[in-house]
Amino acid sequence: xxxxxxxxxxxxxxxxxxxxxxxxxxxxxxxxxxxxxxxxxxxxxxxxxxxxxxxxxxxxxxxxxxxxxxxxxxxxxxxxxxxxxxxxxxxxxxxxxxxxxxxxxxxxxxxxxxxxxxxxxxxxxxxxxxxxxxxxxxxxxxxxxxxxxxxxxxxxxxxxx
Amino acid sequence: xxxxxxxxxxxxxxxxxxxxxxxxxxxxxxxxxxxxxxxxxxxxxxxxxxxxxxxxxxxxxxxxxxxxxxxxxxxxxxxxxxxxxxxxxxxxxxxxxxxxxxxxxxxxxxxxxxxxxxxxxxxxxxxxxxxxxxxxxxxxxxxxxxxxxxxxxxxxxxxxxxxxxxxxxxxxxxxxxxxxx
Numbered sequence: 001x002x003x004x005x006x007x008x009x010x011x012x013x014x015x016x017x018x019x020x021x022x023x024x025x026x027x028x029x030x031x032x033x034x035x036x037x038x039x040x041x042x043x044x045x046x047x048x049x050x051x052x053x054x055x056x057x058x059x060x061x062x063x064x065x066x067x068x069x070x071x072x073x074x075x076x077x078x079x080x081x082x083x084x085x086x087x088x089x090x091x092x093x094x095x096x097x098x099x100x101x102x103x104x105x106x107x108x109x110x111x112x113x114x115x116x117x118x119x120x121x122x123x124x125x126x127x128x129x130x131x132x133x134x135x136x137x138x139x140x141x142x143x144x145x146x147x148x149x150x151x152x153x154x155x156x157x158x159x160x161x
Numbered sequence: 162x163x164x165x166x167x168x169x170x171x172x173x174x175x176x177x178x179x180x181x182x183x184x185x186x187x188x189x190x191x192x193x194x195x196x197x198x199x200x201x202x203x204x205x206x207x208x209x210x211x212x213x214x215x216x217x218x219x220x221x222x223x224x225x226x227x228x229x230x231x232x233x234x235x236x237x238x239x240x241x242x243x244x245x246x247x248x249x250x251x252x253x254x255x256x257x258x259x260x261x262x263x264x265x266x267x268x269x270x271x272x273x274x275x276x277x278x279x280x281x282x283x284x285x286x287x288x289x290x291x292x293x294x295x296x297x298x299x300x301x302x303x304x305x306x307x308x309x310x311x312x313x314x315x316x317x318x319x320x321x322x323x324x325x326x327x328x329x330x331x332x333x334x335x336x337x338x339x340x341x342x
Contacts, residue, residue, distance in 0.1 A: 091302075
């Protein structure tokens with residue numbers, strides 16, 4: 001019985017533990033709309049210290065500074081794009097977790113579709129050739145004159161041998 | 162002809178993938194290096210007070226617009242690699258006569274003073290960036306970082322991480338030479 005309740009408690013604890021956020025209560029803005037926008041922006045900003053993490057979930061001190069900075073700029077009336085370009089001006093496109101769509105990232109964005117297209121073309125060619133092959137096999141070529149004569153000879157003799 | 166090409170194609174693609182992987186493994190490229198966005202851009206504007214309890218004017222971008230080639234070094238007493246590079250920063254300032262300015266990043270004034278008293282102070286002047294905001298304007302991802310500034314006040318090189326080992330002779334001095342130091 002004790003084991004069961006311990007198990008139940010464990011499951012309950014697992015269920016009740018939501019995602020862990022790094023945003024501290026003292027960082028939050030009073031204005032829920034602005035706070036929401038700040039969260040949205042910080043989820044797309046790379047933590048330059050920890051790198052493959054967004055600053056929204058990072059505990060790095062620089063990430064906290066950047067979160068505060070984003071909120072300050074929003075309060076001052078910046079649009080989301082303005083905040084992002086402010087950060088890009090300092091840290092480059094690298095700071096955006098989602099790379100922007102431009103000439104240097106064209107292959108990155110379109111590469112998968114290009115590969116799919118190439119694969120599709122290759123499959124189409126293969127399938128068409130195979131279908132043609134099957135047709136060829138199903139309708140054998142007509143007998144040549146020589147073969148015809150041979151068949152006639154066999155029939156005239158009343159069977160082989 | 163086309164058929165022959167089709168036969169060779171898979172091998173070509175395969176070799177391409179191999180070459181790309183080898184490049185990723187063997188080249189000097191460091192995928193964790195944060196690229197510099199501020200190179201060839203003018204120095205950000207800032208005005209920092211001196212480290213509390215130290216004499217000096219602090220550091221401002223206006224004061225640095227003097228046509229001289231210089232180095233700005235961002236450091237903190239709590240930063241171990243800063244301690245490691247301190248010797249070469251001193252050498253840069255004293256032996257090579259390059260003006261080096263310091264930005265003291267998120268440091269307690271007492272700690273910073275103690276650190277400079279212990280290791281020596283190679284800086285012409287030091288600004289205290291208690292909030293770390295000026296460092297963000299410099300695109301800092303961690304301390305130490307150093308910036309080579311040309312006579313026009315344009316950032317020409319960003320050293321991410323400490324200047325240690327052969328960095329000074331092999332990298333920093335040649336670039337300073339190139340930008341007219």
